[in-house]
Amino acid sequence: MNTNTDLIQIKGLRDGLLVTLGAGEWGELQNMLFAQIDERSSFFQGARLALDLGDQNLRVAEMSKLRDELSERDISLWAVVSDSPKTVQTAQLLGLATRISKHRIDSSPRKINDDVDSDQAALWLPRTLRSGTRIEHHGHVIVMGDVNPGAEIIAEGSVIIWGRLRGSVHAGATPRRDGSQQNEAAFVCALEMKPTRLQIASEIATMPKGKNVKGPLKISLKDNQFLIEPWHEK
């Protein structure tokens, strides 16, 4: 039986609502969602909404329309979670968060996963990141292409760029607000290293302007100092 309530699940998170949509045709799902929202408008009004879209494929036009329609109802869409890489990419292009900690309302202590490396899949980006793109990922990030000025990568793991780095990168970024989870083992590699800004864990590097930095480089942290070395397999 496919009633609205089966296809649309609403959960409270500490900092907003999580709406999970079941499988189905996007137009229909969207109508059902808005029907639910309009029915209980006082409940939804002013809410911060995260959407779990399952394996739904959404294009930028569709997602930005959804966001606009939600904001007309005084609901702010801040995150989109999806199994579809296409949808995740779309959300990133619109500057939405693509991960949320669903466990926040659980009372049981969360199993602490110290090692980012062990089980997190790396995010694979086989394209050039243009100005205005912001990528956030809880593991490693691999870019096959350039990172242009005005693009930003924030990864909890390492960042590897098979191309030119001219934008900003933060590797080993803090997954928790208290800073307890800095990943100082993270590193950044690029075929050409000319970042606007480069940060590993809490250390910020300033690249000397005009200094000739040629060739593939790997930058890592050693005793809170930046270590710059040629990037090649040893």
Next chain:
Amino acid sequence: MSAQIVTITSGKGGVGKTTAIASLGIALAGRGQRVVCIDGDIGLRNLDVIMGLENRIVYDIVDVVEGRCRLRQAMIRDKRLPELFLIPAAQTRDKTALSPSDMMRLCDELRDICDWVLIDSPAGIERGFKNSIAAADQVIVLTNPEISAVRDADRVIGILEAEEKGSPSLILNRVNQEMVNKQEMLSPEDVLDLLAIDLIGVVPEDQAVLVAANRGTPIALDKDSRAGQAFRNIAARLMGEEVPFMDLENQGGLWNRISKMTGRRG
């Protein structure tokens, strides 16, 4: 007829979109094509001024969309070229007076009555920009060899790719070869290196462009202007001809300095 709909956009303002639309319109119409230029910059219209048609506006694009006039009534015929038309923007309204679907309907109607629809996009990446790319078959990104303009162009290309508009082509406007040679300006190679899209034209910097714009006689009408020639070349490339890129080097150097000394415009 089934018109090709081309939008010129840039992200940053003041790089020469409107001048380019006017000049490409003139150049295409000069080749016997029937061209409609649309000013998409509602609230800040100026394509009419550059084309020298500002005192002939009766109806504008918002009047068409809101049903106060027929499409034909808002099309102003150019004085010089009978196959060139302008649909002006409304000056007293803002970008929300139009929606992307309005633009699609309008362009569908135009498709049957002309060969080219050229849409002048406003600066920015908001509503006006979205309106002007909605109906485009082909988008041209125009930029100057300045770091800020190139970064905005990069952002716009990213958005166009995400909207699945296909890869846009590039016009690099206002290149000063002398400054490039002295490494005071980004070279076309530097810009292409970053943006990585197809180049459809390089337009040299030319003071005659400003004079022409103030007079309302687009630069493509000036047979002696190198910028005008560059726009005529772009029009030819849009029509599928293979035209070699202009040699900017020759006149940027010694000859230019000699002609300046003798009081001639380079």
